[in-house]
Amino acid sequence: xTEVTQTPKHLVMGxxxxxxxxxxxxxxxxxxxxxxxxxxxxxxxxxxxxxEKLSINESVPSRFSxxxxxxxxxxxxxxxxxxxxxxxxxxASRPGTGGSPLHFGNGTRLTVT
Amino acid sequence: GESVGLHLxxxxxxxxxxxxxxxxxxxxxxxxxxxxxxxxxxxxQFIIDIRSNMDKxxxxxxxxxxxxxVKHLSLQIAATQPGDSAVYFCAERxxxxxxxxxxxxxxxxxxxxxxx
Numbered sequence: 587x588t589e590v591t592q593t594p595k596h597l598v599m600g601x602x603x604x605x606x607x608x609x610x611x612x613x614x615x616x617x618x619x620x621x622x623x624x625x626x627x628x629x630x631x632x633x634x635x636x637x638e639k640l641s642i643n644e645s646v647p648s649r650f651s652x653x654x655x656x657x658x659x660x661x662x663x664x665x666x667x668x669x670x671x672x673x674x675x676x677x678a679s680r681p682g683t684g685g686s687p688l689h690f691g692n693g694t695r696l697t698v699t
Numbered sequence: 700g701e702s703v704g705l706h707l708x709x710x711x712x713x714x715x716x717x718x719x720x721x722x723x724x725x726x727x728x729x730x731x732x733x734x735x736x737x738x739x740x741x742x743x744q745f746i747i748d749i750r751s752n753m754d755k756x757x758x759x760x761x762x763x764x765x766x767x768x769v770k771h772l773s774l775q776i777a778a779t780q781p782g783d784s785a786v787y788f789c790a791e792r793x794x795x796x797x798x799x800x801x802x803x804x805x806x807x808x809x810x811x812x813x814x815x
Binding site: 590619626627628629630631634642676678685687688689690691692693 | 730731733735740741742743744745748750788792802803804805806807808
């Protein structure tokens with residue numbers, strides 16, 4: 587089991603739906619990340635939060651809206667997605683200082699119909 | 700642009716053999732490197748890391764080698780087991796503007812298959 591918990595594990599949504607992905611960690615980590623991973627590809631960075639503030643947005647379309655309500659939670663709000671947005675969405679965290687590895691959750695498998 | 704890549708997309712070995720997975724990187728400013736293992740249906744799992752001021756680091760059954768001269772990273776797995784079958788990613792950390800935490804960029808991945 588991973589110490590980064592992501593819900594739901596699977597999500598199917600239509601292009602007009604609004605849904606949210608959730609991520610939670612209780613390791614006291616102060617940096618949290620969203621990555622997107624297509625099949626047979628490496629994870630691609632979307633957003634980075636450090637100390638609950640958005641520090642990196644990798645030019646992600648506005649139909650993806652991140653939110654960090656507190657230091658343990660990270661959400662990704664989805665609206666008006668396209669079928670090509672179907673992917674595995676990974677959340678990760680790390681302590682936030684110095685060089686340290688990211689701890690990943692097992693992801694949410696998103697299918698947009 | 701800067702990239703992290705792998706020489707071999709697939710690697711098949713027999714149980715008990717040693718495995719070597721290679722990675723080339725191009726960002727000379729990267730200061731920290733990580734190897735991850737990703738099994739089907741799971742997120743990437745940390746294996747071992749190395750800082751740019753080192754050239755070798757050993758863990759349990761795994762060794763990472765860093766050659767900054769040729770910008771090459773490798774992961775050696777000793778006595779490979781069927782449970783080692785997975786996709787292996789190298790990743791490099793580069794410091795991004797406006798943050799001291801940097802961002803992690805992943806290489807393309809190598810599929811390791813271990814035959815009993």
